[in-house]
Amino acid sequence: MDGVAMARAGGGLFAGFRVLGRFSGHVPHVLRYHGRHREFYLATAVGRSVHTYNVKKLGIVAVSNALPQDITCLAADRMLIFASYDNVLHAFARNKEVVHTYEGHKARIHLLQPFGDHVISVDVDNVLIVWDAQSEEQYLEVDFDKATFAVSAVLHPSTYLNKILLGSEQGSLQLWNIRSNKLLYSFPGWHFAVTTLEQAPAVDVVAVGLVSGHIIIHNIKFDETLMKFQQDWGPITAISFRTDGHPVMAAGSPIGHIALWDLEEKKLMCQMQDAHSTAIAGMSFVPGEPLLITNGADNAIQVWIFDGPGGTGRVLRSRMGHSAPPTKIRYHGQNGEQILSAGQDGTLQSFSTVHEKFNKSLGRGSINKKKSKKKGLKLDTMALPPITVFASEVAHQSDWDGIVACHQGYITCTTWNYQKTSMGAHKLKPEEFSKHKPIDIYATAVDITSCGNFAVIGLSTGQVDVYNMQSGIHRGHYGDERAHEGAIRGVAVDGLNQLTVTAGSEGLIKFWKFKTKDLVYSTELSCVPSGILLHRDSGILGIAFEDFSISVLDIETRKIVRTFSGHHGRINDMTFSPDGRWLITSSMDCSIKTWDLPSGCLIDCFLVDSAAVSLTMSPTGDFLASTHVDDLGIYLWSNRSLYSLVSLRPLPADYVPSMVARPSTCPVEDVDVAGVEETCDEMIEYVSPDQLELQLVTLSSLPESRWKNLLSLDVIKKKNKPREPPKVPKSAPFFIPTVPGLIPHYVTPREENDTQSKVVNLGVLAQKSDFYIHLEEALRTNEYTAPLNLLKSLGPSNIEIELRGLAPEGGGSVEVMLSFLRMIGMILKKKYNFELAQAYLALFLKLHLRVLSSEPNLLEEVSRLSMQLEETWIHLQTLFNQSLCVLTYMKSALL
Template sequence: MKRAESELFIPHRSLGVVVGDVAPSIRSTFVGKRSTLSVLCPIDNFIIQYNGKKLRAIGMSDPLNDRVSAVASSSSSVFAAAGTQISVLPFCREITETLDLGVPIAQIMLVGTQLIAIDSNSGIHVIETTSENLQKSLHLEGNSESFEISAICHPSTYLNKIVLGSASGKLRILNIRTGKVIHEFQREFGAKITHLEQTTALDVLAVGLENGEVFLFNVKMDKILGAFRHDTKVTNIAFRDDGESTMVTADANGTIAIWDLEKQELLGKITGIHSNEINCLHFIPGEPIMFSSSLDNSIRLWIFDSADGMPRELIRLEGHSKPCASAKFVSQNEILTAGKDGSIRKYDVTSLTMRQKLGSVGPGKDMKSTVPSNTTTTAVVQNVAEIAFGWQREAAWNNVFCRQVNDTKITTWQTRNNTHGAFHLEHDRFKKKVDFIDASATALAVSSCGNFVFIGYSTGHIDQFNAQSGRHVHSYTSAPPKSSKKNSKNRKSKSSSFINSNGSLQNDAPAADSPITALSVDQLNKELMAVDKDGHIVFWSLATKKPVARMFKSGVQLGISAQCPVNSLVGVVSITETGKEGVVLVDTICHTVARAFETVGPKVNALTFSSDGKWLLVADNQSYIRVFDIVTSQLIDVLLFSKPCVSLSYNETGQYLATVHEGERAIYTWANKEMFAMDCVVRALPPNYVPEWDADDIGMIMIDSDDEDGDDTRSQLGKALREFKKVTIDENLISFSGLPSSRWANLPDLAMIKERNKPTEGVRKVKQAPFFLAAAATLDGFEFEMDEMEGKDQDQESHIAKRELLELESAFSKVLRSANTKQDLLAAFDILRAMNLSGIDFQIRSLNPKTLPIFFRMLLEVLKTKKNFELVQSYAVTALKTHRSIVWSTKNGDDVASPEDEELTEVLEEFYKYEKENWNELEDLFVENMAVVQWIKNALL
């Protein structure tokens, strides 16, 4: 999905899509004598690699410049067609080569070392892959009107020849080396050829047609050997090669048919597994294991081990088969999603392999008894409109509640066991009265304690249910019935108070005269806020079940809402008479409007608060997500996508933002740059600011430019802030480097840490020696036999190596020796600062008596700039601790100190003097501030 650059959020990961619309490629790689099977699935503009044994994601390619339209692979390379280019990815990671054909590519196939590419105009491109660069060896211009290529196949033992299938039902044999058509069959199959596959027999191909027919066709004899039929278009064909004469075919409805070729009869069909077109069938060579993938976003492994020849499912990897409708974080890293296919799934933001299906929306366990046992029915797929979650009672009972579109029932789920709930939540009025046949649940909320669920309906009713038992507790009405205490004590249940002896409902007045659009419960579980469509906001006391406050504004309709997780604010969408929408923040404690945001787009699709309650995020129907700062009521960021966002969710720690977009099965997660980046821009933008796509380069994801002449406001703000952070506010202030503590805090004790982390057991000796080495058996294993001369030579060589090691000079030491000016010393410090912890420790230990004074001179010059204060202290302590024998050496008698010793002493004295002066100044400020703070603490106010 295309998106624009943002200063507050950066793409993190897309979840939920396991396979795209392009057929995967099965790749076998050999490491020695072992072969490894992997599945390459193109998704959008990248390729995900799965392990063929367990279908676990093991890698992801770099993004390509366009959407991947086809993929082919060999044991050494992966070839991907994206737009008009063909890219080479040897390890399915980095793109090493790219060849632009100038025409969009529809299909590619690898024949030996030659890559066959079919473009959108039915043109044929033959590309050699053995050279260092991709080279086009043949190009045949196509004519889609006379012969539109719809399928391609390379028959076994047919050297440099391919078979082409057309949309008119004709076949053609082409020589890819000379570019000549060898033979064109006069036979017409009567429908579009959708798939060609080589059978286990030579000269025989399987031809799949759009009308559902499958023919076994002998290319050499021009003869049909057998015919089979499906109900709809045939999309893929595969053959077992482990000794069994079995053919497997797939159609556009997701049906898999298994055929016995010897008897030419149908063994059986598999229906209801794949709900969409199957685009890939593949048998692992020599094994009864089949791989299948479908456009319903699922991959499956099958094994043929039953007596009837039918397969059984081994492994399933799937996501939402239809676009996702809603998403909500249920923990720091886990996110719960609901799709239009009726399934509820849970994903882990930090892992591609952690996924779980909780179930599908359908009849609950309490509804199964009403269905006769002799009937076979399927659950009605319903679209989930809203997810309400409560974590307080996750370990006890159902804690997730889903509201469906055009339905009064609320389904229940449990995230602890990842299962469907045992009951539905539905009031009896919708079963008893015919007037409520078109009613639906329009709002949903869970109490802060997790014990109660509140449901609002299109009829204006508000019901309260017990989350543990699913029983009705109370219905909020505008005119509550008057009943005596004696009658209330004799009631058998809360819900029975609304039913007469004759079965009719009584005292069931609605809480509002218009549909309820939003419900929310405060964090103290004291009040329920109900919002209706006509502009009324009513606050109900949960203790007395009576209204405590009302808010109303004429001429305004109220829509969806979102509750802040850390304060008493609730965001509500307001719609004026002219159709203009805005968002108002209602304070549930003071019962007033605290903020109002008007420039939120034509229509609000979703809104949410950040985890700390500082930001309000509003998604509109024009593919924008606006981020507002609540304290200042300013617009601080605008996110632009290629598709509108329909659901938003922030995780509890504020690290990730999850978005669901219209028509997309994937859930996109974005990292909060304010928590990870140092140059995150948080500044006010004009209220009408919106980013735009770059008209010159539509395919690029990033639209922000760093050109000085650019008019991009966001880019200018980012550059200004980065330049501002480089400026020192006052030269007398000491500043830190900004590096994490792991880059300098443990440097003085790094040697002790490495000594402590050494393995307790040494390296074990090999029990068997190579056959060409003489060895003597010992108690521990063996020892090599060597004479004394060899031992002496090795000892001498080790001493020479140690001496040469001591005389080695690192690159950093050379930079220090060549430093003559202050700028050279500061440049040397920048080199040392860029190294990791072990590298810095090595460079400091490599200092000799000649370079040690220069090293302290470098630290002194940096200290004078009053920057990188913590790095200077850490480096100085490490150098003094490591070279203390040189620093503390004294000359006795008539010995004269060397120039290096005199220089080192002079530098250390100056270093000590400068540090003492600065510390005395800081110490006076510390003492003064501590005295003022202590006086304030002890003062009687």
């Protein structure tokens, strides 16, 4: 498969990177202690993966590999994390990879309990299986009668060897010995279904949570109820005991409230209302610390600390996203690090693409913030509907509000302050509606000027108003009474506050002078527009129509310059690339398409399993962010054209887009798209070839300091000459004998005995270096690789010494000088190490010019080298001149 086809199979222009804003689901979390790290870790199930956080900072430390389906049950022991989906149970090691798979259930698993070297699982058909955690074999299988004892909770009581306690929907409890497979004792119960079982700090004592809202503190050794509590908020969803010296029990409810009970005085101590906006899924007191960890289906993890009066807790750390799907996202600022997101839960939140600790929530919109705080989330009648459209600017955001938002079916637009992370000071609506609120009139479109001073708001009646962001004062409206006959589908202000563009449902686009509010131009569109988007830097306006087509309008010439068609569903959102070359659109047909504006072609298209509701492109061009139908996450797609070769050629008319899986919390290493593995993006180490094409030359990889200063060594030595003569060091007490030569070698004992002979060995005194010896051998073998490699390993001073030693007066010979010249000829012939050949030859000529002129053999070899050098350089110079001409022509064409 070629590169283009591989890129197409892999989704082309965009590749899944990771998802933001996903923290928790309806599955209770598990708390683990790492003995070596001496730290507590928290594991939560998010979709198909398990996220692991440290409790100290609530920072994510690991994300597991994704399972085939969403996780429905979670448990953990000292070494493994157990997660199940449907009827299959998996075990994760090192918080990441699946190491064990347990298959044998016929129905969905809904209860898990680690038990020493075993794990217990119970399915909805009332079958309990005990698995050996390592061998994956079934140790025991027990089938309960669903009519008389439907298992609804399981617990291993502390110090009870081989025993488990089971709770049932009928209200009774049973104590079983797993090793002998015997029912030891049956507790009659309290005639209400058991929802949860929790071990108390005291041995033999267990807390039993009932569907009626009762909590029974029961001694299972003597079958005796010690105390009984009741909460008014429905079934008990979770129970936890404080173990730092305070006898306190916490209980969770289905509506998100937490009750704290004093076990000594046997009474309710305090209530923490609206801790979560959904049911409390999991609750754990950190052993030995005044910290309570809770999670819920509202996509929130919270760590509460109990350090205040009255025993109530406050939020110490939290990680929370949208509890209902986000509907509109936009990048905030120009650094591409913050994404503003408005969700169906009524909140406006900011998610950081850098780190979760920079996430922040701007809260919910409210008519009266003070009254809302007093009433609480559940009873708040002052809350505003969810935000449908918003616009933001960073200019002056530290001085006044920089965000303005429209609410669903509501005429009043709200301002928000990013710096204060709260709702702003102003509520913007026309003066005629200041005393009463109309039912059928609402704000539909909004834009904020690039200077951050003005907000332009369009209404469903066709009216377009301008407000001052600093004071909230109404600064006028466009048109005599209203700007359009139909509802406003979009408003936009250019980058210099010269023009305001409005689109109406009657099919007109109008251009107004921003300051004087005069109509400049009006044009009729081919169809009713559903939305517009302006790229301020280039003055390009994207228009989405209700017939699923898209047009691009130039606001300077006020003409349609491009028209695109190809979507088969309502266009949900559009976004431009930072340079204005691409228009990216999402539709209800579950496709995301990228249109190239200069060529007017579709260059990329891929499908997702759920339609993208909103899109936004990073101002830095590195990521595309999307939100999807019925999904809480914000998905980041990396722009592959920034870091790999991606074909931007137009897609053929018969191109069939492939389904691309949405990314998980961390970058996925083995993304499989449409059954084709992406091997083109693997990081393959590049190995440079030894030799380029034959008509080119190859340089060595040596640093310049090894060869560039060879001709200037005499100057360098003069500059480095010491001012004072060197002092003779004191003689050493002993010395190791060495063999004379340029590169000293220690004398072996045998050689030492030889040198002590009275007969002088003249061969030892002939100081031939290794380089000299290699050149002599090369005369016979005609192989010059060894002397060249040796020369490359030396420094400039050593190279000069070696070349000086080649002349007869330096102890060399004419034959060795001839061998050196042939070595240079070999380098020039093979066209590699080109700069080294020039430097070595220049130094050789400088040192031995007198000897060369007096020896005919050397003169003949030098003349041959001269011709070889001239041919090579003339060819290279021709290539240089040709490249410079092409480069000069291209630069002049661009200018």
